[in-house]
Amino acid sequence: MPEITLAHLSDLHLPHDRLRIPARALLNKRMTSQISWRCKRRFLHVRAVADAVAADIRAMAPDVVALTGDLTNLGLPAECRQAAEWLHTRLPGPICAIPGNHDMLVRESWSETLGQWAPWMAADADGFPYLRHIGPLALIGVNSARPMAWFSAAGRIGARQAARLADILHEAGRQGRFRVVMIHHPPITGLVSHRKSLLDAGLFAAAIARTGAEMVLHGHAHISCMSTLPGPEGLVPVLGIASASMHARRQERAAAWHRIAVTATTRGYRAEIHRRIVTSGHVVRELPCWSIETERAARVRF
Incomplete structure (x- = not known):
């Protein structure tokens, strides 16, 4: 198998100062996020x-972007329209994306918001977790973003997603694929405070422990x-990754961002992880x- 490369980035938080924002759109939880943006985050x-x-x-030139x-x-x-344009013009395809908590602060029409990202994501809210095959890679997008109470940036995946995730991981593992799970909130206790945490991290961890995965990617914590996590045959x-x-x-x-280069070995896969950071002067x-290095139980031809 030739080398296949995956680019991982997260938390763009694209500035919105030049966008026209109706005042009524801020008469909800968005108000506190807008205040935070104006006072601190925009800098x-x-x-x-x-x-x-x-x-x-x-x-x-990676083979896929996560x-x-x-x-x-x-x-x-x-x-969401601005982000769709950024994805289309700035990043190479194919792209696999998932929402973050800031993308779902309040309940909103899917077609008018996240539906604009359908070329790179699940078609609707019920389409998670979704699966994309890129050569030997199986990319699984999990949605941990939910509209939460004021001052909460926490997330959930729910029992249905957790069960579906386990099924997808099991089948991809049976096929011998390199399984990469994408989730916004860290599925690890202690990386963020409780108000920013994955509230049902146990469901996610149980799916990984039962079926395994070769790698889990997340954002949210703004830290690389x-x-x-424990898997059935070792640690996953x-x-x-920090905010892009x-x-x-x-x-x-x-x-x-992470450049992850995956190659086959006689027993499984080897992944080389290169972290590339932006220094002063945008260098x-x-x-x-x-x-x-990971082992796989089965092999498939590509």
Whole structure:
């Protein structure tokens, strides 16, 4: 099998200052997010930084791009339209995306908001988790975003999604595929506070423990990190990535993306993980890579 590469980025939080926002659209939970944006977040999330990440991804020409949520700040129809245009013009295809909590702050018409991302995501709210095959990769998009109470940025996947996730993972594992699960909220306890956490992380962890996966990708925490979850035959790596638009000095907080190169071995797969971060002057620098190796129970021809 030739090398196949996956680009992982998250939490674009594309600036919306130039968009026309009806006042009535802020008479709900969006109000607090807008205040946070105006007072703090607009100085941290910079469009030029996100564009630098996108340009670097294009230059590396990955086989597929995985985007783990929070493309917007308020989940407004105009923001979703802006994000769709950004995806179409800035990133190479194919793209697999999932929503983040900021994309679903309040209940809104799917067709007017997240439905605009249908080319890169599930067709509707009931279409999660969805599955995409890219060569030997099986990319599974889980939706942890739910409209929550004021001041909560938590998420849930629900029992139906968890059961469906286990079924998809089982079948993809039987086929011998390299299974990559995408979720916005970290499925790991302690990475974020309770009000930002995945409230039913146990359901997610149980699916992974029962059926296994080769890798889990998440965003939300705005920090680049690696954790693990127990699988049936060993630990499953869980990779978080910082916000792709974040202007920060600390290396783990700086805007970044993962270039994940997957190749077959005699017993399974080897994945080399390259983290590329945006430094001062929007220059992209690569950190030393690390690798993981996994076994597969079955093999398929591609």
